[in-house]
Amino acid sequence: MRYFLEMAYNGTRYHGWQVQPNAHTVQQVLDDCLSKVLRHPISSVGSGRTDTGVHASQQFVHFDVPEPLDVEQACYRLNRILPPDIAAKHLYAVSDEAHARFDAFARTYHYRITLNKDPFLTEYAYYLSRQPQVQLMNEAAAILLRYEDFTTFSKVKGDTKHYNCNMYEAVWGQYENQLLFTIRANRFLRGMVRLVVGTLLDVGKGKLTVAEFEEAIASRDRRNASGAAPAQGLYLAKVEYPPHLFLPS
Secondary structure (H helix, E strand, C coil): CEEEEEEEECHHHCCCCCCCCCCCCHHHHHHHHHHHHHCCCCCCEECCCCCCCCEEEEEEEEEECCCCCCHHHHHHHHHHHCCCCEEEEEEEEECCCCCCCCCCCEEEEEEEEECCCCHHHCCCCEECCCCCCHHHHHHHHHHHHHCCECHHHCCCCCCCCCCECCEEEEEEEEECCEEEEEEEECCCCCCHHHHHHHHHHHHHCCCCCHHHHHHHHHHCCHHHCCCCCCHHHEEEEEEECCHHHECCC
């Protein structure tokens, strides 16, 4: 039987999502806890990777077990032994061919900024001491929807085979003293969202014009992007799948 686990985590204490040698990662902790609860070695497959310090308000993984599970009981027992910064939200029975990464047709990230210095948001939002020009950042963000090749926002020497993404949404909103950037696409390159945010913030600070932002995208040259925005403001917020993958409960 194959199951999808919907989960969330605070990435502050972790060296990213993916299992790595000699590193404390979310996936390693999850697999260890799943193996204990299910009494079966579990090696989960995530919908995607998040970097060190990045959070997820919704992440999906799939794993296989020999026999059907009582999903409510299994989820309850899993939450009992998971650390406080990782939460199991739901377990779903899925078809045997369902794949958490390859079957996702859209992913949404949020980037949070606070304009007030708040010690209680240090791990959960990026603090900016001055108000950027949100209208200009939205003009630049709208340009993203006109492009498919995002080589400019790719990490140097990455293992990506191609740099094309179908972009569906990219917009900034302001809610009192906080800014929220929402970006949705079929896929993202590793580190891409933080590079996009960092470059858009340079537009908002007057360091780049909207036209120069578009020139940077069109150049397909990583050297024309700004520095990456800090990790603590980034959240994997939503992963979308075709409904037919999920079996009747």
